[in-house]
Every structure is written in C-alpha cells, then in structure tokens.
Amino acid sequence: MKPFCLFLLVILSQQLLAQDIDAEKLKGVWVAKRVEYRNGYQMMSDEEVDRSNIVFVFEDRRLRFYTGGKGTTVTYTLSGSRIRTAQNATYQIDKLTDYELQLSEQTSTVLRNDQLRFICARQDASSYEDYIQKRFVLPAAKYDTDSFFVMNEFVYPKFKTRLIDSTFYETYQNSYNYIEDAFRQLARPRRDRFRVSFIVSKTGRIENIQVVESSDPKNNDNLVKAIKASEGQWIPARVHNKPVRTQVNYEFPYGLPENRQLTLEAVQALKAKDLFETGLQQFNRQRFEEALATFNQCIQLDPANVSIRLNRAATYFKLNRMAEACEDWKMLEKAGEKEATKMIKKYCQ
Numbered sequence: 001m002k003p004f005c006l007f008l009l010v011i012l013s014q015q016l017l018a019q020d021i022d023a024e025k026l027k028g029v030w031v032a033k034r035v036e037y038r039n040g041y042q043m044m045s046d047e048e049v050d051r052s053n054i055v056f057v058f059e060d061r062r063l064r065f066y067t068g069g070k071g072t073t074v075t076y077t078l079s080g081s082r083i084r085t086a087q088n089a090t091y092q093i094d095k096l097t098d099y100e101l102q103l104s105e106q107t108s109t110v111l112r113n114d115q116l117r118f119i120c121a122r123q124d125a126s127s128y129e130d131y132i133q134k135r136f137v138l139p140a141a142k143y144d145t146d147s148f149f150v151m152n153e154f155v156y157p158k159f160k161t162r163l164i165d166s167t168f169y170e171t172y173q174n175s176y177n178y179i180e181d182a183f184r185q186l187a188r189p190r191r192d193r194f195r196v197s198f199i200v201s202k203t204g205r206i207e208n209i210q211v212v213e214s215s216d217p218k219n220n221d222n223l224v225k226a227i228k229a230s231e232g233q234w235i236p237a238r239v240h241n242k243p244v245r246t247q248v249n250y251e252f253p254y255g256l257p258e259n260r261q262l263t264l265e266a267v268q269a270l271k272a273k274d275l276f277e278t279g280l281q282q283f284n285r286q287r288f289e290e291a292l293a294t295f296n297q298c299i300q301l302d303p304a305n306v307s308i309r310l311n312r313a314a315t316y317f318k319l320n321r322m323a324e325a326c327e328d329w330k331m332l333e334k335a336g337e338k339e340a341t342k343m344i345k346k347y348c349q
Helices: 003-017 046-052 128-137 168-186 217-228 264-284 288-301 306-318 322-334 338-347
Strands: 028-037 055-059 062-067 070-079 082-085 090-096 100-105 116-122 141-143 146-150 192-200 206-214 237-239 242-254
Touching (some): 028 046, 055 128, 264 306
Parallel strands (some): 146 242
Antiparallel strands (some): 070 082, 082 090, 141 146, 237 242
16 A cells, blocks of 8 residues: 555544534533543442532533532533543543443543543433432422422531531531531440431421441440430521421441442441451450450451451350350351361360
8 A cells, every 4th residue: 555545544544533523412411420440440339429429511612510519610622522621631522422421531640540431421401400409309208298308409407506507518517527526425436337317307306317327236326316416406408488308318437448438348347357356355365255245246247257256266165165166166167167177076076
C-alpha cells in the first residue's frame, strides 16, 4: 500500500473514532449506577454508589455535578466525543444511548490508574430538583396508617442547638453529633457499626426507633437511649407549609477502614479479632473464666473461626469442663483440624 493511502486511512480512522456526539442527546439528568476504574475494577460498591447519589446534569454548555446532595456547576465544551470543563477536567464519552451514558476520566493531572469511569442511567426528570422530588419526596411511605418522608435536602426536620438550623447539612451534622455524643456517654464502641432509623413526628416527637443493623447487640439499648435523648430538639419538617413526619436514617461506624464498604459479617470478624487478642491475654494470665466469656463473644461474632474455637476448647479444658471441650474438638475435627483429633482420642473416649 502506498504511504499516502496508509496516511489517509489513519486520518479517516481517527475521524470515525472522534465522531461528533449529539449535544441534544447528551442533555438531561444522568445518575451513576456504577463507578469503576478505567481497567474495569469496581471502585465503589453498588450500595455505596446508590447512597452517594452521584448525578450529572448536562445543559447548554453547563454541567451540574452532585454527590451526596452537594453540587458544583462548571461550563464545558463538547468536541467530538470529548468533554472538557473550564477547570481543565476531560472526559471521554465511551457510550451514549437514549438510556445509558458512559464517561471515562482523561484528565492529564490524574494518574491513569486512578482515572474513573462512570456508568450512568438517564432519569425521567427535567432538572436535579425534579429528580430529587421524584426520588425522595413524592414516594412517601406509611407507618402507623400515616405517611412519612425519608429525610433529604428538600424535606427535613430542623434540629435545635444554640440556634435553629436552617440547612439540611446543619441539621444532619448537628443531630448526628448530638446522638453520637450521648451514645459515647453510655457505651464504648470499638470496631463496630450501627445503622438506625427513626421517625420525627408532626409535633417533633421521636417515633419508631429501630436498630436496623448492629455489630454489638449489647449496645442497642444504649443507642436507643441516645436517640431518645434528642427528643425535644427536633422541629418537624414541612411540605406545602404543613408539618409532616420524616424518617431519619443514620450510620455510626467506629474503628473501621474509611476506604472500604464492609458487610456486617466483615465488621463482626474485625471485632472478633480484637476480642480474641483480649481473650488470649486473659488465658495467658490464667484468668480462665474471663477468657471463656471473651471467647464466647468471639464465637458469636465469628462462629467459623478455627483459632477462636481451638482456644475456647483449651479454656474449657483448663476449667475441667471436659464435655464442652470435647464438643468443640469434635466440631474442629469435622473441619479437618488434626490437633482436635488427637485431643479427642486422648480425652473424649
């Protein structure tokens, strides 16, 4: 092939790759459903993406970006399939249909391994406010025959401190801190996570407190007391100038990695690991009753952990509680633990 023809093919290929994106088709409200690195590795769990509520709103030469309810607005230009913002951020449109948008970050100041891809779905909404209204405000649920709204930046109760807060973020932060401070006066959570839900009534009273998830059920009552301690501090939310009930959902994590979204089982395993170290110290100091109580807590949190069960069996043995020791050894033998088989032959025949 002649050099000129080869050069022409390269130019044509580049032009095809950079075909213009229909700017009108890009306009609208897009919500991220998946966030991954450009190599395809998932950067955030689907649950975390949903909770973060990442929204792109494309208008004429203006992009509004929201995450967690906080927004920023920038101007942008569209060239071929590339978006460049006034802040020199660059995105490649990998895919655009009536229902799906895929954006890959190509900003030169961000290392390629750290660049993200957003896979978004189009929303049937005319604006961000319209999207929030449809997602959070309109679908009111019911509790005790009366409707309530999930607390969000448009429908939220206010929380009294020294002054009556006027913004969603002040309400969220101050009420969260108030409850957490009250909880810490009653309990000492270590590696723990608690998820709670309660309703602020039309008169500002607290109703239907639920501990939705708990890594340490012994502290559930203390957390409920801490939430009840905030009663009298709430001013009910209003919709169309009328008071409404609002559901508040909070998560209280303690001693957990901030860059990882952990399952409850993973949180409990971390908690069991910490308690296990305490149990070993008690065992080595011959405080066997205390060690047994600690190992029992560990097994409740992480029942499949072989090391914990081995040490509990050893503690039973030290306390001359052979029936319980043999029961643990038999469970360990089924798991393939050879040391347990030796102990059964020696003490459990």
